[in-house]
Structures are given as C-alpha cells and as structure tokens.
C-alpha cells in the first residue's frame with residue numbers, strides 16, 4: 024500500500040482555493056521535498072493530508088484511508104509542525120512532550136506506564152537529547168525543541184513522517200545535524216518522509232521527488248524541475264533566478280526570504 | 283476568632299472562599315497559557331452586566347450573570363473560530379457593549395445598586411447555601427472536565443496543528459473552555475467580586491507556573507496555592523476586620539511576590 028495518494032486534489036480554506044490539480048504518490052521508500060514561496064500553500068497541503076482541514080475537491084488517501092473519513096490511520100503519521108519556540112514557562116518537561124506523542128493512541132482515562140516511559144527515553148536518546156530529558160521544554164534551544172518534537176513523532180512508530188520547515192529558526196550547525204538525523208531515519212528505519220523546506224540542496228542526494236507549489240500551481244518531478252526556469256518563474260514570480268553550481272541549486276529572488 | 287466559624291454565614295463564606303480559591307486558579311493556568319487573561323476579565327464584567335439587569339427585573343441575579351457570560355463566551359468563540367478575530371480583540375468588541383448596558387441598568391435601578399456593588403467587589407458573608415451548592419457543583423464539573431480532557435488541552439496548548447493531527451477537536455475544546463470559564467467566573471462572583479476574580483485566577487496560576495513541573499502538577503499546585511492564599515486572606519480579614527475579597531487578593535499578591543522572589547531563574 025502506498026502511504027499517501029493525492030489525485031487531482033484542490034486545497035484551500037472555505038471558498039478560497041490555494042492550489043489545485045495536485046497529483047502525487049508518497050511511496051514507502053520516498054523522500055519528497057516540498058518547496059515554494061511563502062504563502063504558497065505548503066503548510067495547507069500538509070494540513071489537508073493530515074485531515075486537519077478538508078480538501079476542497081479531489082481525492083487524498085492516507086495509509087489507505089480517504090481524507091473525508093475520520094479514521095485512526097491518520098494518527099499513524101508522525102508530524103513535526105512549523106512551530107514557533109514554545110514559551111519558557113510552558114509547563115512540560117521534554118519527557119512530557121515526547122510522551123504526548125502517545126496520547127492519540129491512548130484511551131481517555133488510561134495511565135502512562137513504565138514501558139511507555141522507556142519508549143520515550145529511547146526516542147529521546149535516538150535524537151541525542153538524553154541529558155535534557157527532565158528539562159523544561161520551553162528552556163531548550165530552538166534546535167533541541169525541534170529534535171524533541173521529532174522524538175515525539177517517533178514514539179508512536181509512525182508509518183510516515185511529515186516535517187514542516189524543520190530547520191527554520193535553527194542555527195546553521197544545528198540545522199545540519201538535524202538534517203542528518205532526518206536522512207538517517209529515512210535510510211535506516213525506512214520511514215517515508217515529506218519535508219517542506221526552503222533549501223533543497225542538502226537533500227538532493229537523498230530525495231526521490233520534488234514538489235514545487237506556488238501561485239496556485241503544483242508540479243511533481245525530479246531535480247529537472249529546478250532547471251525549468253519558465254515554470255519556476257510562474258511559481259516564484261518573474262524575478263526568480265536559479266544558479267546551478269556543482270549540482271546545487273540556488274534560487275535568488277526578492278520575495279524569497281528566510282530559510 | 284474561632285467562634286466565628288460556629289456562625290452559619292461564616293461557614294458558608296469559608297466553603298465559598300475555599301472553592302473559589304481552588305477553581306479560579308485552575309482555570310487561571312489555562313487562561314495564562316492561552317494568553318487569555320484580558321478576555322477573562324471581560325467575561326467577569328459582562329457577567330456583572332447580567333447581574334445588574336436581573337436585579338432590575340427581579341430575577342435571581344446569578345442567572346443573569348451566567349446567561350450574559352455564556353453569551354459573551356459563545357460570541358467570542360464564534361469570532362475566534364469562524365471570523366479569525368483573536369480572543370482579546372473579540373473581548374474588546376463585546377466588553378464595551380455589555381459594560382454600557384450595565385451602566386444603564388445600574389442607573390435605572392438606584393434601589394439595587396448597593397446589591398449590584400456587592401457583586402462587583404465581592405460579598406462573601408452574604409453567600410447563601412444555594413450559592414455554595416452551586417459552587418460545589420461547578421467545582422466538581424471542572425474537576426471532571428480537567429481529568430477527562432487534560433491531554434487534549436495539553437496538546438492544544440503545545441500547538442494547535444499538532445493537537446488536531448492527533449485527533450483533538452480544537453474548536454470543541456476551545457468552546458468547552460470558554461463555557462467553563464463563564465460558569466466558573468459567575469459562580470465565584472458573589473464571593474470574590476467581578477473586579478477581583480481575575481486576580482484570584484491569575485496570581486496563583488503564575489506562581490504555580492514559576493514552581494515548574496508538568497501540566498497536571500501545575501494545575502494542582504495552582505489550586506493549592508489558591509486555597510492557601512484565599513483561606514489565609516479570609517482569616518486575616520476576620521482578624522483585622524477588612525473586606526474579605528480585597529484582603530484575599532492582597533494576601534494572594536504577597537504570596538505571588540514571595541514566589542517571584544524565590545524563583546527568579
């Protein structure tokens with residue numbers, strides 16, 4: 024079974040269409056990178072697949088479950104949202120936040136047991152945060168919080184992982200570490216991955232597809248999409264320029280900010 | 283001092299102070315974390331408008347209070363979830379309208395404005411057994427909701443999308459929270475006063491958040507801090523013969539100041 028199938032999907036809010044004609048499949052061994060300008064609808068697409076908002080039309084299926092249905096399968100996707108820093112006084116330790124990844128799978132009044140705490144500790148050490156396990160989540164650095172959220176996603180043994188701008192707001196070194204972890208998860212654990220990012224380069228050796236979204240248009244393909252300057256102009260605007268240097272692609276434009 | 287407690291009105295006051303002293307801080311933790319304190323103050327004032335209207339037309343004023351509070355909660359929720367107006371701005375819209383109503387009702391009901399004032403500043407010694415039973419019911423309701431939904435609330439406060447992806451009905455939880463807040467504030471208004479409930483909700487909550495710990499831990503702590511502060515304040519007011527609600531708030535503030543000094547981080 025393919026973890027995700029989108030067929031002529033239209034996404035948006037209420038009467039407002041953000042993008043339409045979205046067709047793609049996330050296979051078991053895929054690492055799909057989603058790029059597009061700010062406000063293009065990358066987060067909207069992820070929210071639609073997760074069932075947080077309904078598709079305006081078309082079909083999307085997650086782990087065999089069509090989007091219009093409420094089914095528990097959806098919880099089998101590990102989701103790392105685009106999240107600002109959690110406030111310093113947020114009342115939770117790293118362990119609490121990671122354990123909350125089990126909430127969707129728990130009965131309302133059931134308790135968290137010892138084995139579940141062990142699972143959490145394993146996920147935390149997998150993300151290299153063992154020393155921080157009992158620290159207040161809000162006091163961790165931006166990068167550590169992100170890794171904590173990945174541990175949270177991993178604890179439920181997800182069948183797919185979604186990352187929404189995982190390295191935005193994280194310093195360069197931490198971001199590079201973090202990407203290594205993501206790629207490791209794909210290579211070692213064989214979890215299919217969907218990543219929204221502004222910098223495709225670090226993923227080029229590993230990605231299987233690129234999804235470009237912007238100004239209502241969506242295309243899915245390989246690296247060659249980044250060489251189609253006419254298409255990129257229609258997505259990013261006329262002022263976009265692409266430099267290809269040693270197999271890396273640099274998109275330069277006025278309305279392209281923050282990585 | 284202790285012979286006071288043999289008098290029924292002091293017994294009622296004691297229970298009312300204790301229950302409000304736990305209830306308000308518990309809700310206060312959620313208000314502080316959701317950045318919702320102004321809207322909370324607004325609900326209290328709107329409830330007060332309802333109280334003055336029902337005093338005027340001669341129906342149980344608390345009924346008016348809870349109706350108005352619920353109305354404003356649901357309106358705010360609607361503005362938030364369907365019109366994209368955040369809670370603070372939503373309250374800014376609703377607040378002025380209801381307060382203007384209250385002013386007009388008060389001017390029409392000169393005879394009753396004394397009683398209306400007691401809802402504004404609190405009048406714990408005039409609490410009736412019915413008020414106490416009502417408070418107890420609200421108290422139990424809140425404990426049940428917190429136990430049943432604390433995980434949903436936790437996820438929602440961590441991140442809305444994360445919560446929704448985990449199957450939490452965010453809209454529903456927000457509505458539940460606002461409705462609960464309207465009920466709690468109205469139930470505590472007679473004892474604590476519309477102007478003072480906010481302080482009782484927020485100060486122990488912020489203190490408990492400083493003491494750290496997990497979410498459930500912080501809620502329990504805020505209840506304990508609130509219970510301690512409100513009882514200490516009440517007893518102090520009996521000893522030095524000052525208005526109870528105001529004394530409770532001042533004592534709570536002192537405790538808050540001490541916690542802030544001890545836990546500077």
Ligand SMILES: Nc1ncnc2c1ncn2[C@@H]1O[C@H](COP(=O)(O)OP(=O)(O)O)[C@@H](O)[C@H]1O
Nearest residue numbers: 036039041059060061062063064065066067068
């Ligand atoms: N809840 C919402 N209701 C209506 N419009 C929204 C909502 N959230 C986002 N939008 C709009 O949808 C568009 C796409 O947003 P988003 O998917 O967050 O973009 P991206 O993640 O690509 O930066 C933006 O124009 C944004 O203003």
Ligand SMILES: [Mg+2]
Nearest residue numbers: 065066067105
């Ligand atoms: Mg986004």
